[in-house]
Amino acid sequence: MTSNPIDVHRGLDELRAACATVHLPEDPGYEGARHPWQLTVQQWPAAVAQPRTADEVAAVVRAAARAGLRVAPQSTGHNAGPLEGLEDAVLLRTSSLGEVTIDPERRRARVGGGVLWGDVVGKVAPAGLVALHGSSPDVGVAGFSLGGGIGWLARRFGMQCNNLLAAELVLPDGERARVDADSDPELFWALRGGGGNFGVVTALEFALYPVTSVYGGALVWDWRDASRVFARWTQWTSEAPDEVSSSCRILQLPSIEAVPPPLRGRQVAMIDGAVLADDEAAEKILAPLRELGPEIDTFGRMPAADLVRLHGDPEGPTPAAASASMLGSLPAAGVDAFVEAAGAGSGSSLTVAELRQLGGACGRPHPDAGALPMLHGEFAMYACALAAEPEALRIGERDAERLEAAMSPWACGHYLNFAERPVDAALGFGAEAYERLQQIRRRVDPDGRMLANHRVPAAA
Ligand SMILES: Cc1cc2nc3c(=O)[nH]c(=O)nc-3n(C[C@H](O)[C@H](O)[C@H](O)COP(=O)(O)OP(=O)(O)OC[C@H]3O[C@@H](n4cnc5c(N)ncnc54)[C@H](O)[C@@H]3O)c2cc1C
Structure with missing residues (x-):
């Protein structure tokens, strides 16, 4: 994306107004905010924003667009390695989106876009339920679920991505959407395995299983x-x-x-x-x-x-x-x-x-x-x-x-x-699925505003 300095300046001012926690490189909080979980990776984003609500996420996405900056959502930074340079991006830290609610009767959970698996396990266990988490309590539910998700029950119940029931997103144009199999089957299909290429996830809903x-x-x-x-x-x-x-x-x-x-x-x-x-x-x-x-x-x-x-x-x-x-x-x-x-x-x-x-x-x-x-x-x-x-x-x-x-x-x-190093994302999908993901990327993000760890480019 190209940006002119005046727009960047205005956009960053707008970013500060839109979100209570924003760190620019000259701010004292920037150094503490820029590091991912994977400490060997150096991240130097144009700004770090940590919105507390979905509306704040939307305001950050709109302000970034006006400044000509891309948006890189990051829950924890466990998979920060393959992210391209962030110099023209706002690193959008989702860790304040921490809601966890469960519906024991319908065996489903709803969690915010920054929730860690460890926070989910303790909530669902008293109801006699499990979630399809992986091997680590401090991995983020969002990155794990959008990219697949294999855990100790995966060979019985499948990957977590295919157990997603709905997602709430801020789309690359700054609009909010709730996406499920009825509202937008194509985008919902892409979210179940296609990674963070299609918007910022502010909440996810997924299936739980009765295992004590x-x-x-x-x-x-x-x-x-x-x-x-x-x-x-x-x-x-x-x-x-x-x-x-x-x-x-x-x-x-x-x-x-x-x-x-x-x-x-x-x-x-x-x-x-x-x-x-x-x-x-x-x-x-x-x-x-x-x-x-x-x-x-x-x-x-x-x-x-x-x-x-x-x-x-x-x-x-x-x-x-x-x-x-x-x-x-x-x-x-x-x-x-x-x-x-x-x-x-x-x-x-x-x-x-x-x-x-x-x-x-x-x-x-x-x-x-x-x-x-x-x-x-x-x-x-x-x-x-x-x-x-x-x-x-x-x-x-x-x-x-x-x-x-x-x-x-x-x-x-x-x-x-x-994959913690850059790889061709096509190697993660069947040829037809990859082509379909590229078409969906073109529909929802024609200007390439989202910056994901494993980039699926928009179809030409
Ligand atoms: C110690 C360790 C243990 C692991 N164990 C397992 C395991 O058992 N099974 C397994 O399958 N994987 C496992 N993984 C891999 C893990 O699934 C990936 O690293 C995953 O990307 C982590 O998600 P995250 O949100 O924590 O990471 P992040 O680095 O924060 O996110 C990775 C990417 O996901 C996308 N993303 C994250 N949050 C959002 C959001 N809110 N909205 C939109 N996009 C978002 C972005 O594109 C981001 O670049 C493990 C990794 C580590 C380091």
Whole structure:
């Protein structure tokens, strides 16, 4: 977008008038407001705005347009890595849009555009319900839900994006809209997987499920056992029922208090996940994994509300170098390549080298599907090195890229929520769906006012 300095000036004045919390680069609050959750990413937006209401969001979007600036909505900044330069954009922080209400009878939740999953879990659990959150309580519901959303119940109930029931948006022209399958089926289709390309989400409504407990936990081995653990797990995933969702990881855990003592400072192979079945059935499902004699086995009946912390993800802003890709089925050579790049003796600095089990309801077109009806891979790979110092970060980046390259023979596109570096967004969708998303972008955002992490451009 082009902008002339007088318009920018007027627009920024208007922005200050429109929204109580606005930080321009010269303001003392700017430095504290510009950083995302992913601390290795430097964001230098033209302004940071933190509206408290949907009307304020609309006023910010209109003021930004008059100043010739784009708008980049951000809930937390977990996926700030792929965002293009923000010099000509207002970073619109949604964290003050914090409403959470539930309707236990209709099993649905309504949350504001800045709500974190941890805030939802505590509200829905007393009603005997769960939401389809992911592995981390401080991930934002909006970014997660717009880009897909795979969690510990995903193979049973599908991705969160296809469990959305309605969205309230400020459209790129500054108008407010409530969008659902009746009011605007095309835009609603795009929102279920197409990311933040179509407006600022001020509220989302989605389905909840009646689950009070699961059979969940983790199995842990020394990382020198990674080859046999990954070989058995990948084979087991090909036959596992939809009732189980799991991950298998190589972890090099720092010696810090946040890591529980049996794992602190250790290098391990870990399978964790949840089974939606009674104890007897769950034990039968897990038996082939337990046969490998894990040194730690915490699987057992647990409250569904505890799933949000099962994975032990870091909470609070974190610096990390990461890579990701989606993988098809993994033969023995694929398992070997993974362990050689990230396991014992590899020299890898990766804190986490992870495969998430896909398939089940994530591997079949969802009946209420939007732009992302299913994921075509068998596994979502994600790797990261937690690193604050530039040299450690550089090494982490090298190792993350090395793992991605080693697994490239089995790569089949991207699950965009896991992609923390810029990738061609087309790789996240089927060809037809991508084309349709571009057409919808042209309808709702012909001037390219929205700046999303994974950009779907308007059709020419
Ligand atoms: C520690 C960690 C754990 C994770 N665990 C999982 C997991 O278990 N399963 C999974 O599927 N993914 C997981 N992810 C990936 C996660 O889903 C993505 O990072 C997602 O984008 C996070 O959403 P956010 O809103 O917190 O992030 P943000 O970086 O704030 O948002 C990402 C993008 O979403 C869009 N967006 C966000 N808010 C809005 C809004 N209000 N309106 C319009 N657009 C918006 C924007 O385009 C923005 O650039 C994890 C990531 C991390 C770092």
